[in-house]
Amino acid sequence: MDGTTADGRSPAQKRMSSRVPATIQGLGHDILCMIFVLLDLFDLVRCSAVCKSWNKVINKSKLLKILYHKQQGGSIGPSSTSHCSEKSLKVSIQQLAMEHHRLSLQGLIDIEQWKGHSVRAGQCRMKMGLILTGVGDKVVRLWSLESYKCLEEHFLPNLAPLVDFDFDENKIVGLIGTRICIWRRNGKRSIFPSREGTFMKGLCMRYIDPEAVVGCEDGTARVFDMYSRKCSRIIRMHSGPVRCLALSDDQCIISGSSLGSITISGLSSDQRIAKLRSTDSTGIRTLCFNPRSHLVFAGSTAGYASCWDLRTMRPLWENRISPNVIYSMQHLCSDTSTLVAGGIDGVLRILDQNTGKVVSGCVMDDSPAPTSSQKTDSIIERKKGRRITEDTLIDSIPKSSRPPITCLAVGMQKVVTTHNGKYIRMWKFHKEQT
Numbered sequence: 001m002d003g004t005t006a007d008g009r010s011p012a013q014k015r016m017s018s019r020v021p022a023t024i025q026g027l028g029h030d031i032l033c034m035i036f037v038l039l040d041l042f043d044l045v046r047c048s049a050v051c052k053s054w055n056k057v058i059n060k061s062k063l064l065k066i067l068y069h070k071q072q073g074g075s076i077g078p079s080s081t082s083h084c085s086e087k088s089l090k091v092s093i094q095q096l097a098m099e100h101h102r103l104s105l106q107g108l109i110d111i112e113q114w115k116g117h118s119v120r121a122g123q124c125r126m127k128m129g130l131i132l133t134g135v136g137d138k139v140v141r142l143w144s145l146e147s148y149k150c151l152e153e154h155f156l157p158n159l160a161p162l163v164d165f166d167f168d169e170n171k172i173v174g175l176i177g178t179r180i181c182i183w184r185r186n187g188k189r190s191i192f193p194s195r196e197g198t199f200m201k202g203l204c205m206r207y208i209d210p211e212a213v214v215g216c217e218d219g220t221a222r223v224f225d226m227y228s229r230k231c232s233r234i235i236r237m238h239s240g241p242v243r244c245l246a247l248s249d250d251q252c253i254i255s256g257s258s259l260g261s262i263t264i265s266g267l268s269s270d271q272r273i274a275k276l277r278s279t280d281s282t283g284i285r286t287l288c289f290n291p292r293s294h295l296v297f298a299g300s301t302a303g304y305a306s307c308w309d310l311r312t313m314r315p316l317w318e319n320r321i322s323p324n325v326i327y328s329m330q331h332l333c334s335d336t337s338t339l340v341a342g343g344i345d346g347v348l349r350i351l352d353q354n355t356g357k358v359v360s361g362c363v364m365d366d367s368p369a370p371t372s373s374q375k376t377d378s379i380i381e382r383k384k385g386r387r388i389t390e391d392t393l394i395d396s397i398p399k400s401s402r403p404p405i406t407c408l409a410v411g412m413q414k415v416v417t418t419h420n421g422k423y424i425r426m427w428k429f430h431k432e433q434t
Contacts, residue, residue, distance in 0.1 A: 041068060100431065112426045113380070116422065121134060121424055125166055125409050131424070140154045140156070142167070145411070156174075161176070171185060178200070209226070210225055210226050211226065212224045222235075235265050235270045238257035243286075246287055251268055252265070252273065252310075256284030258284070260284060278300070280302055286328050287329070290335075294310045295310070306318040317355060321356070335353075335410075340415055362388070363385065363401045
């Protein structure tokens with residue numbers, strides 16, 4: 001899907017530029033250059049994504065190229081900037097950003113939390129400067145990542161509870177028992193199939209336009225065309241319930257079963273490509289796929305994390321990272337180094353994607369009293385996070401510092417978590433200054 005508007009900007013960039021004061025937007029080219037030259041490379045990249053005019057000023061002045069060569073210790077003459085192509089510069093800056101993200105996840109931790117739901121929030125997603133939460137109180141809320149202001153709320157029809165969801169710039173797609181509900185960002189809503197109970201209970205859902213895939217209790221994956229609202233295929237994935245799903249860019253369905261296996265099948269056919277198993281025979285509770293490294297990661301009901309390379313269909317590592325069930329595992333879309341996992345023990349764990357080693361575990365520090373402030377209608381509580389060692393007795397940490405992590409989503413230097421409670425928690429990581 002093309003995520004740009006008529007003026008060539010993505011919706012996230014358009015929203016961000018609308019928050020830039022008119023006095024700043026009206027500054028001339030020379031004044032903006034004088035301001036931008038004071039920034040470091042990472043902040044300059046962020047400014048280039050704010051709006052079209054800033055992006056044009058930064059690229060035309062070659063500030064990114066100059067700063068990049070300075071950081072690499074190279075010369076800054078005209079020849080050096082001309083030899084640096086846009087493509088190679090983009091790749092290099094992305095690598096620097098991912099390294100900055102990795103180091104930040106090992107640094108200081110600030111936590112901000114706010115009451116987002118009246119009953120319980122069990123699921124969350126984060127992208128495009130937005131956070132989507134919901135499950136318990138039959139309402140789905142879309143929040144600003146910057147202010148935590150509720151931008152939209154969509155109520156569930158009087159049907160089964162919300163099971164799973166995801167969103168993009170145009171719509172929110174939710175799995176409601178045995179039906180799919182689509183909330184358009186313009187306010188319209190559609191539900192299908194038209195008759196409730198036309199397929200076995202759905203346990204998970206993922207979508208890539210125009211198709212949504214539902215993992216069902218009977219071991220099948222049902223593929224729906226979201227525009228014709230019809231089930232186009234039924235694919236037998238497992239002999240037991242399908243607990244989790246991931247979709248790859250090359251039209252593959254990756255599914256995890258409560259019986260402990262992972263199956264890869266083609267999205268356009270019912271052909272099974274491979275079946276993966278770990279030495280841990282317990283059920284697969286969560287999985288995620290990294291399209292850059294072609295690695296699939298899974299978390300089990302017994303606390304094991306496992307990894308396979310889909311190019312060879314071979315296991316790379318398996319480690320027990322938690323004494324209990326792992327509910328959620330995610331990574332930043334362009335990151336091939338770190339993985340974040342959370343589960344019933346409430347410890348947010350940072351893993352090395354390549355080895356499965358736990359780099360650190362994080363919990364909220366309850367010792368200082370929380371500070372609070374009010375942003376829009378939400379009261380934000382601010383606390384600090386702290387690291388725990390492998391030798392730390394988890395049961396000795398108060399449960400108020402580590403409520404079960406039912407779901408998490410990873411952004412640049414941040415992680416949002418839900419805990420099957422009223423609060424939504426944002427973990428902000430900062431690279432320690434040397």
